[in-house]
Amino acid sequence: MTDLSLTDRLASSPLLAALDAESRDALLPHFTAAPFTQGERLVTAGSTDRDLMVVVDGNVNVFTRDGDLRYRLATLGPGDMIGEVAFFDPQSYRTADVVAATDGVVATLSPDAYIDLRRRAHPAASSLETQVVRLLVGRLQSADTLLATLLDDHRSGRLALSIAGLFGAASTGSTP
Amino acid sequence: MRREEIARILQSLPGLQDVAPRLLQAMAGHFTREVVHGQPLCREGDEADNLYVLTAGQLDVYKRSEQGNDRLVAHLYPVTLVGTVAVVTGGRRTATVMAPTWAELLVMPAAAVRDLLETWDFEVASPLRRAIIVATAGQLGQANRTIGALAVELGLAEVAPGPLTHDLAAAARPAEQPTTPADPDAVEQALLKARAGL
Numbered sequence: 001m002t003d004l005s006l007t008d009r010l011a012s013s014p015l016l017a018a019l020d021a022e023s024r025d026a027l028l029p030h031f032t033a034a035p036f037t038q039g040e041r042l043v044t045a046g047s048t049d050r051d052l053m054v055v056v057d058g059n060v061n062v063f064t065r066d067g068d069l070r071y072r073l074a075t076l077g078p079g080d081m082i083g084e085v086a087f088f089d090p091q092s093y094r095t096a097d098v099v100a101a102t103d104g105v106v107a108t109l110s111p112d113a114y115i116d117l118r119r120r121a122h123p124a125a126s127s128l129e130t131q132v133v134r135l136l137v138g139r140l141q142s143a144d145t146l147l148a149t150l151l152d153d154h155r156s157g158r159l160a161l162s163i164a165g166l167f168g169a170a171s172t173g174s175t176p
Numbered sequence: 177m178r179r180e181e182i183a184r185i186l187q188s189l190p191g192l193q194d195v196a197p198r199l200l201q202a203m204a205g206h207f208t209r210e211v212v213h214g215q216p217l218c219r220e221g222d223e224a225d226n227l228y229v230l231t232a233g234q235l236d237v238y239k240r241s242e243q244g245n246d247r248l249v250a251h252l253y254p255v256t257l258v259g260t261v262a263v264v265t266g267g268r269r270t271a272t273v274m275a276p277t278w279a280e281l282l283v284m285p286a287a288a289v290r291d292l293l294e295t296w297d298f299e300v301a302s303p304l305r306r307a308i309i310v311a312t313a314g315q316l317g318q319a320n321r322t323i324g325a326l327a328v329e330l331g332l333a334e335v336a337p338g339p340l341t342h343d344l345a346a347a348a349r350p351a352e353q354p355t356t357p358a359d360p361d362a363v364e365q366a367l368l369k370a371r372a373g374l
Contacts (some may be wrong), residue, residue: 045336046373053287057269063336071324085313089190096315097336121298129212130293136312137261143268143319148241148251150326 009056010107013079015131016054020101023127030113035059036100043083043098045070051108052087055080062095075101084132087111163176177209180280185196185231188255199300203292203368207282217273217281218322220246224262224269227289230254238272246272250318257311263289264308283371 010016014142016024033056042053045065054122059077063070073096076082086092087109118125182204186192190326192200207229217228220240230252237250249271262269263286275340327333 022359051287063337068336069328069334071327071335073320075323076333085317089310093257093296096320117297118302126302126305129302129309133264133305133308133312134211134341136309137265137270140261140312140316140319143316144237144271145238145248146320147323148239148245148247149243150323151247151249152241152243153247154326162203 006056006105006107010054013054013056013081014072014135015081015128016081017125018131020123023124026117026122026124027113027128029107029134031107031109033105033107035103035105037103038100040100041097042100042106043094043096045094045097047094048086049084049094050086050090050111051109052084052114053109054107055082056105056107059101060104060106061099062142063099064095065097070097079133081135082106084136086129087114088129088132177282179204182207182209185229185255185282189229189257189307190310191305192303195303202302203304206284206288206292210283211278212275212281213278215275215277217279218269220269220272222269224259224267224286226259226286227281227284228258228282229265230256230258231280231282234276235279236274236276238274239270240272249322250315252315256306256314260308260312262286264293266290275289342361 006027010033011024011028016027017139019027024035029150031054036058042060043049045063053077055076057078059075060082061072062076062082064073076098082098083094086094090111113130114125179201183197183200186203186207187197188194195203217235218226222237228283231254233254235252235258236248237252238246239249241247242285257282258273261267261271287363289304292304298360306324
């Protein structure tokens, strides 16, 4: 990455900011920045690509699938991480569609770079793993609390209002 | 349970498949086997004492809602890591986990897990962290899919463009779809069972 501001923004993401300087300096050169345009699909559910991605600029929508239907589960912005499961587990598939909500930039890390660091027992590999664990446990706590609250609302008949209030209606615009 | 059998079970966990057999054997030495029946494994707010591997049976995960009610948010099936959050963070249990009937578990003390992650050979610590990542992400995905299913039920979903390369959803669909159940318990059970297969 040659754009200093993009590098600074990536370095300040929750994934990398918490790392020690040696680990961050070892990982940053392996990220590749690429622009995306509104409506572009970054990730397809069921695919086997394995890059780890960090949104550097702009926003993307994450859709979960239910058969032939999908629902917009979240909107991610600068600093947010995508694709950690496939990155660390070569047996898995992508489990969600990720579509650009705006124009922006995403930085990608190939698993090959991480595997090379791991083979050399470089501290950056373990630092990356540890930070991903921390980020995921935080997200799991939030998701479980939200789900419990929504199930409360389901019983009380307030679910539609709650989901609409949290996420809004699913996008009905053209999507790739 | 013999150490070799425990090592074989550990090797089946995503993230641990490439660990050398001798290291799996060493890790296996830290686990004991337990069977629980109709009792809580841990309660939300408790101190984290153990990391578990569910090897048989089923576990139910309950989370306290903002209104203070304990709601069933996930079913766990073998073979999977259980109780990773509090063990990794050193904090208190973030959910209540119950064995609705019976479950067989491998149990490793939390202190031993943290020691392994911080001081053991990188060859073991790295795969264990990856196994924790995959297990935690799997539970996160299950929660997200259930939230999405609630939205689909409400008619908020859109048609997904294009077929799936791998039909992730097919494995998750229950054999018989419930017919507009009025009972919230039945709805929740159907949704959770449909999503637990992934």
